Amino acid sequence: MAAPVLSIENLRTRFFTKRGVVRAVDGVSFAVTRGQVLGIVGESGSGKSTVGFSIMGLIDPPGRIVGGAIRLDGRDLRQLTPAEWRRVRGRRIAMIFQDPMMTLNPVLRIDTQMIEAITAHERVPRATARDRAREALGRVGIGAPDERLAAYPHELSGGMRQRVAIAIALLHRPEVIIADEPTTALDVTLQGQILAEMQTLARDSGAALVWITHDLSVVAVLANDVCVMYAGKVVEQGTVDNVLDRPLHPYTRGLIASVPSRHPPGRPLPQIPGMMPSLMQLPLGCAFRDRCTRASDTCRSDPPLYSLDERRVRCFHPHVEEDEAASASERAEEAP
Amino acid sequence: MLLFVLRRLLQSIVVLLAVSGLVFAGVYAIGNPVDILISPQADQAEIARTVAALKLDRPLWEQYLAFLQHAATGDLGRSFVFDAPAIGLILERLPATLELAASATLIAVGLGIPLGLWAGIRSGSLAGKAILAGSILGFSLPTFWAGLMLILVFSVELGWLPAGGRGPTQSLFGVPVSFLSWDGLAHLVLPALNLALFKLALVIRLTRAGAREALTQDYVKFARAKGLSEARVIGVHVLKNILIPVVTVVGLEFGSLVAFAVVTETIFAWPGTGKLLIDSIGVLDRPVIVAYLLVAVTLFILINLLVDVLYSILDPRVRMAQAGG
Numbered sequence: 321m322a323a324p325v326l327s328i329e330n331l332r333t334r335f336f337t338k339r340g341v342v343r344a345v346d347g348v349s350f351a352v353t354r355g356q357v358l359g360i361v362g363e364s365g366s367g368k369s370t371v372g373f374s375i376m377g378l379i380d381p382p383g384r385i386v387g388g389a390i391r392l393d394g395r396d397l398r399q400l401t402p403a404e405w406r407r408v409r410g411r412r413i414a415m416i417f418q419d420p421m422m423t424l425n426p427v428l429r430i431d432t433q434m435i436e437a438i439t440a441h442e443r444v445p446r447a448t449a450r451d452r453a454r455e456a457l458g459r460v461g462i463g464a465p466d467e468r469l470a471a472y473p474h475e476l477s478g479g480m481r482q483r484v485a486i487a488i489a490l491l492h493r494p495e496v497i498i499a500d501e502p503t504t505a506l507d508v509t510l511q512g513q514i515l516a517e518m519q520t521l522a523r524d525s526g527a528a529l530v531w532i533t534h535d536l537s538v539v540a541v542l543a544n545d546v547c548v549m550y551a552g553k554v555v556e557q558g559t560v561d562n563v564l565d566r567p568l569h570p571y572t573r574g575l576i577a578s579v580p581s582r583h584p585p586g587r588p589l590p591q592i593p594g595m596m597p598s599l600m601q602l603p604l605g606c607a608f609r610d611r612c613t614r615a616s617d618t619c620r621s622d623p624p625l626y627s628l629d630e631r632r633v634r635c636f637h638p639h640v641e642e643d644e645a646a647s648a649s650e651r652a653e654e655a656p
Numbered sequence: 657m658l659l660f661v662l663r664r665l666l667q668s669i670v671v672l673l674a675v676s677g678l679v680f681a682g683v684y685a686i687g688n689p690v691d692i693l694i695s696p697q698a699d700q701a702e703i704a705r706t707v708a709a710l711k712l713d714r715p716l717w718e719q720y721l722a723f724l725q726h727a728a729t730g731d732l733g734r735s736f737v738f739d740a741p742a743i744g745l746i747l748e749r750l751p752a753t754l755e756l757a758a759s760a761t762l763i764a765v766g767l768g769i770p771l772g773l774w775a776g777i778r779s780g781s782l783a784g785k786a787i788l789a790g791s792i793l794g795f796s797l798p799t800f801w802a803g804l805m806l807i808l809v810f811s812v813e814l815g816w817l818p819a820g821g822r823g824p825t826q827s828l829f830g831v832p833v834s835f836l837s838w839d840g841l842a843h844l845v846l847p848a849l850n851l852a853l854f855k856l857a858l859v860i861r862l863t864r865a866g867a868r869e870a871l872t873q874d875y876v877k878f879a880r881a882k883g884l885s886e887a888r889v890i891g892v893h894v895l896k897n898i899l900i901p902v903v904t905v906v907g908l909e910f911g912s913l914v915a916f917a918v919v920t921e922t923i924f925a926w927p928g929t930g931k932l933l934i935d936s937i938g939v940l941d942r943p944v945i946v947a948y949l950l951v952a953v954t955l956f957i958l959i960n961l962l963v964d965v966l967y968s969i970l971d972p973r974v975r976m977a978q979a980g981g
């Protein structure tokens with residue numbers, strides 16, 4: 321297997337707010353290779369965006385990355401000076417944000433916002449930069465690019481704006497693209513279109529794609545690997561085939577069961593009961609245990625992330641065949 | 657756009673009419689100028705003659721109607737004291753006031769935006785807190801006291817700048833201005849600073865609040881995600897969004913700057929309309945007071961119109977809405 325272009329090791333990011341410390345990302349590790357897609361799934365507030373912003377070096381105070389490494393081609397970005405990290409952003413790692421209505425500056429024209437993205441990393445004449453911007457718009461399927469370039473963001477639809485953001489992200493052919501739920505704010509037909517386009521664009525440019533979403537069905541069609549996050553931690557990670565077809569963690573199971581398309585119509589959709597606990601006052605032990613039907617007294621201590629059945633899982637009581645179950649929980653307790 | 661301007665002008669005339677009525681009644685209520693204008697030794701006949709000459713014996717509504725008739729031709733009455741057209745007296749002094757107000761605005765914006773940006777971006781730092789504290793002080797210091805302190809420090813103690821008067825003026829397109837000569841500029845600095853103080857505090861706070869808000873916005877994060885330099889993120893992405901409220905407020909406040917100039921002009925003996933107004937109130941020179949207030953209101957209306965136009969130039973979203981509706 322090729323060496324990963326991006327690998328995250330034990331990343332920990334916290335927000336030091338007045339009301340307490342938020343452990344938004346707590347020991348997340350993963351790796352992606354070129355041409356591959358990694359899905360990060362989890363419900364709202366599980367720390368997915370914070371992972372993305374940490375990789376970009378864009379955690380604003382009161383937040384701070386407190387531990388771990390973010391390696392791009394083996395080089396830890398956290399060791400870079402701010403100026404060096406700036407040169408990575410947009411050029412080697414690009415990010416597309418959650419809400420296309422908010423990501424473009426409302427008082428600057430599209431051409432300004434695209435050209436500055438080019439000239440931030442390359443010394444090219446304005447006219448050349450403009451040509452490249454026009455081409456980039458064409459690549460993401462925007463017609464009449466000259467007209468769009470002269471427009472302000474509010475003159476474009478949501479889908480159009482997200483395409484502009486994608487075009488900006490692709491400008492420098494980055495090695496890694498982080499897409500933070502780029503289609504959630506769009507209607508369903510557009511979602512499918514943009515999804516498919518992103519997939520081709522990433523494959524053509526050979527970029528590694530980190531796709532953040534709370535929608536498992538998107539991961540199922542798009543990703544090679546998946547990380548399931550809960551309350552700032554990875555609870556299960558592995559290939560999409562393994563994790564989605566044979567989920568081991570009760571939370572992953574719950575997520576899959578609540579996907580509408582996988583469920584016979586007419587019957588109520590099963591929901592995971594309860595709510596994710598506040599990341600400010602996480603109870604000791606498994607953060608999911610209050611919502612978990614399999615929880616036992618063992619779950620009052622922290623479950624480690626350990627290897628089982630060709631993936632990694634963080635649970636004392638994974639959904640495995642009965643005869644395997646005993647050995648699995650033994651292994652869990654032995655793991656460091 | 658043209659329609660918009662026309663409609664606004666029509667509204668303005670109605671406002672002017674209403675204000676003139678109010679002002680007229682108000683000034684009438686203040687007191688009888690005859691008591692002040694005519695020497696105590698004058699006899700009954702002389703008083704009657706003066707009163708008749710000034711048409712002060714007519715009922716109020718008749719005086720007002722006569723005033724309106726003349727006003728329609730641009731004549732706002734003759735000053736009792738100077739025996740000259742009131743409007744002429746005011747227009748003669750208007751450049752001095754406008755120059756003072758414009759200089760104060762320049763100071764408020766030129767200093768206020770950088771300071772406010774600094775305070776907004778580094779709101780936790782010592783400098784940021786000091787700027788904020790300074791702006792609170794600027795809000796709460798009375799203008800006349802600050803003016804006296806400026807004179808005390810820079811004129812009396814240090815002797816760097818003149819304490820009052822306008823100094824020599826040069827003619828720029830036929831308008832007398834101070835800022836073209838060093839001596840004139842020296843005369844302008846203290847009063848302009850005094851007048852600017854309050855607005856400076858306002859601009860600092862507006863800019864600071866705007867910067868803090870903009871910095872939490874996705875578009876700033878996205879600008880950083882593109883790898884833009886911090887200078888470009890702040891100087892273009894943040895600043896351009898802040899400019900909209902700042903320009904609007906500063907523009908709208910220009911009128912109140914002209915009004916506040918009354919205090920500053922009195923302290924610094926600046927020969928502008930404010931000083932004329934105070935002098936005229938002292939002797940109940942009604943036509944001048946009325947004319948001043950009407951000119952001030954006209955100025956306010958013009959400024960509002962200008963700000964609306966400027967605002968739509970700065971904010972593309974407003975531009976759209978106007979084109980559409």
Ligand SMILES: Nc1ncnc2c1ncn2[C@@H]1O[C@H](COP(=O)(O)OP(=O)(O)OP(=O)(O)O)[C@@H](O)[C@H]1O
Pocket residue numbers: 335337342344362363364365366367368369370371381382383418534599
């Ligand atoms: N600037 C901040 N200050 C304080 N807490 C923050 C900040 N940003 C995020 N958090 C907290 O960090 C946690 C993770 O947030 P994050 O935005 O990463 O979640 P997410 O998984 O992306 O959720 P969503 O699906 O809603 O986008 C949340 O509990 C959130 O409240």
Ligand SMILES: [Mg+2]
Pocket residue numbers: 368369370418500
């Ligand atoms: Mg998010």
